[in-house]
Amino acid sequence: MTNYYRGSKAPVKAQRDGTARKSGTYRGIPHDGQAHERSKMNHGLYRGVKWQ
Numbered sequence: 488m489t490n491y492y493r494g495s496k497a498p499v500k501a502q503r504d505g506t507a508r509k510s511g512t513y514r515g516i517p518h519d520g521q522a523h524e525r526s527k528m529n530h531g532l533y534r535g536v537k538w539q
Contacts, residue, residue: 490497510520530539
């Protein structure tokens with residue numbers, strides 16, 4: 488299939504299968520590229536009020 492952009496022929500980009508997991512550093516925090524399940528919070532502080 489050929490794509491046209493503003494009257495000229497444009498190359499067709501290959502489609503990816505989902506998102507790629509990559510390791511690296513984001514805002515100074517290192518990540519290993521693995522998906523982690525989030526645990527439910529059981530205590531915390533919200534606007535100065537502690538809850539459990």
